[in-house]
Amino acid sequence: MPQPTSQGTVLPLFTEPGGTPIRRVTTASAIYGRLHAAILSLEMKPGAALQEKRIAEEFGVSRTPVREALLRLAEAGLVEIFPQSGTFVARIPVSAIPEAVVIRKSLEGTTVEKATAVAEPKDIARLDAIIARQRVHAGLGETSAFHEQDEAFHEAISAIAGYPGIWALLKTVKLQIDRARRLTLPALGRMDSVIEEHVTIRDAIAVHDRDAAHAAMMHHLSAVIPDIDELRLLHPGFFR
Amino acid sequence: MPQPTSQGTVLPLFTEPGGTPIRRVTTASAIYGRLHAAILSLEMKPGAALQEKRIAEEFGVSRTPVREALLRLAEAGLVEIFPQSGTFVARIPVSAIPEAVVIRKSLEGTTVEKATAVAEPKDIARLDAIIARQRVHAGLGETSAFHEQDEAFHEAISAIAGYPGIWALLKTVKLQIDRARRLTLPALGRMDSVIEEHVTIRDAIAVHDRDAAHAAMMHHLSAVIPDIDELRLLHPGFFR
DNA sequence: TGTTGGATACTAGTATATCAATTATCGTCA
DNA sequence: TGACGATAATTGATATACTAGTATCCAACA
Structure with missing residues (x-):
């Protein structure tokens, strides 16, 4: 457990010598990187359908990290997630x-x-x-x-x-x-x-x-x- | 299933009359909003410890949506996640x-x-x-x-x-x-x-x-x- | 013929249980 | 006092199941 401070507030010790969180390469970030590159290079075409399940199977991982990657991509505007419907490579917003x-x-x-x-x-x-x-x-x-x-x-x-x-x-x-x-x-x-x-x-x-x-x-x-x-x-x- | 087009590419129909995804209020986004407001108002103090499990119990939901909310907050720079250690309300980056x-x-x-x-x-x-x-x-x-x-x-x-x-x-x-x-x-x-x-x-x-x-x-x-x-x-x- | 309505299949959202990997703590011992 | 190792705690990831919307298709109906 991290060292406790005055206010019940705690801070990590070893993890943070550099000041910033050490972003280890997680499965999710690896998948994010792959998809990010593929979308940016237009290898994945705007409007193309994605599926959490299919991507998970493709990379041989569970849905969880795939989902995390897709959420981050959605925030970056590279994919559009339609709840209960589908996920798509974002079309380029002309406006x-x-x-x-x-x-x-x-x-x-x-x-x-x-x-x-x-x-x-x-x-x-x-x-x-x-x-x-x-x-x-x-x-x-x-x-x-x-x-x-x-x-x-x-x-x-x-x-x-x-x-x-x-x-x-x-x-x-x-x-x-x-x-x-x-x-x-x-x-x-x-x-x-x-x-x-x-x-x-x-x-x-x-x-x-x-x-x-x-x-x-x-x-x-x-x-x-x-x-x-x-x-x-x-x-x-x-x-x- | 969305309507198919020429390239095997599909687009949603009903979901997208307005052009943007209809962001239904999901559990994850609701929690994101709550935490976002609490951090911005300093109700949650910089450096304070957060725990996926505890937050999940507080809101009466599972870890999954809590996790999604925290990941989005981390991207916005409002929380810092130290893998295998803990999650903390981000301190304000002076620099x-x-x-x-x-x-x-x-x-x-x-x-x-x-x-x-x-x-x-x-x-x-x-x-x-x-x-x-x-x-x-x-x-x-x-x-x-x-x-x-x-x-x-x-x-x-x-x-x-x-x-x-x-x-x-x-x-x-x-x-x-x-x-x-x-x-x-x-x-x-x-x-x-x-x-x-x-x-x-x-x-x-x-x-x-x-x-x-x-x-x-x-x-x-x-x-x-x-x-x-x-x-x-x-x-x-x-x-x- | 054209339209409506519902059955159906599919997808993302959530829940739950479990294990893995790593870290921080704390007691033990030299 | 200081180093070491067991232990507890936390996030990362997996697997599975179920829920709730969505689009499609087809049969019944006007």
Whole structure:
């Protein structure tokens, strides 16, 4: 039992040297990860039916951890649970996407301004390293790895600004945008543009030009908005 | 069974006329609501021990729905689950609060600017109605009702701007700030200041003065930041 | 023919009992 | 005093059964 304190209130001892709960890999979280990846990659198509029982049998576990995973996915907006009816891979909420873009612009605008104010040479080097990796991946046409480094670039700016929580928040906000973007064919030419835009942002941060950094970020984020109307025609039933 | 479509993909019929899942009141969600309210109101003190079994007995239900509720609360950051050890009401994460304020300023700044651009007379009337109610509650010293209308004011601005999702997001971000604020004694004088600040924001929106509205909102949000260091002295053990 | 109504099968929600894995406590012993 | 080991307690997971809604299908009926 954890050590008791004054108010009948107790706190764990050994478990919490790091301050945060040690999230051991449980069955539920493993299943969550699998489904999360499958839904994000569109391997599981929006609107597809899921069944606790079937998934449980597939992974060779009981319904309990599957259920926990599905509940978490529902909260993230990746599945829709209809009580006593069924569970479905969430269709992409069209109406939420413009708002998600606004949120992203607002928060990343704030973040890049702060990063510009506090960036040190080692921070610039960090961005350079990411951009260099992007160049390699773009050259080899490795779209998936390229995208990872794209995320890393934005995450790094949040970290430099001292706002890691903002990136964590943005990851959840970006979810539906990313699903929509997966529907677009990987345009190789676009990768070069992204790199250029990243370089522009990096340069503005390096010379501590707040307004330029903000403008460059806005331009960059505007360029990555997927054309929903077109996607909707190509993939009816994937949106709502 | 839901109606089948082309791809082996099925969609619910009756359940989804409104577009969103009809969240029937399940036992789990009811317990979630109870605990959520109790934690937010500080009725359950940060650091207090919870036990699935005890809660289940208290409400006269099994461990299953209690467990689901606790998992959702853990995701919201309101409880901390230490595997094989115990579950505790989350202490207020001091380090996250400044970042939460930054997020709030960023998003509400964006929101109020948009609202200023698109506000119509009926929107201003809506804000006036809320402010009027705040005056009544302040006069009667009803701090709880006053706070509700404070939330309503900010929510209304989001709605006017056409970004209801931003307010939904902010509600989750605000959680820990609100818990900290609950620790401050209800300062009656502060209520009048809040009303004044709201009026300033409302006036700026009414005359479509973007910069003034933004500045007023920034000033307002800066004024409601709780003094963490002081609270920490008064309530050691409530923070981490 | 078209509609209604109910039987039926299916799914998620809940209950219960049980075991496993891990942790914290506390008494024992050197 | 300090280390060690038994013990109790708690969450994680399993298995099973039952309940309560939901969609489908088909037969009876107008």
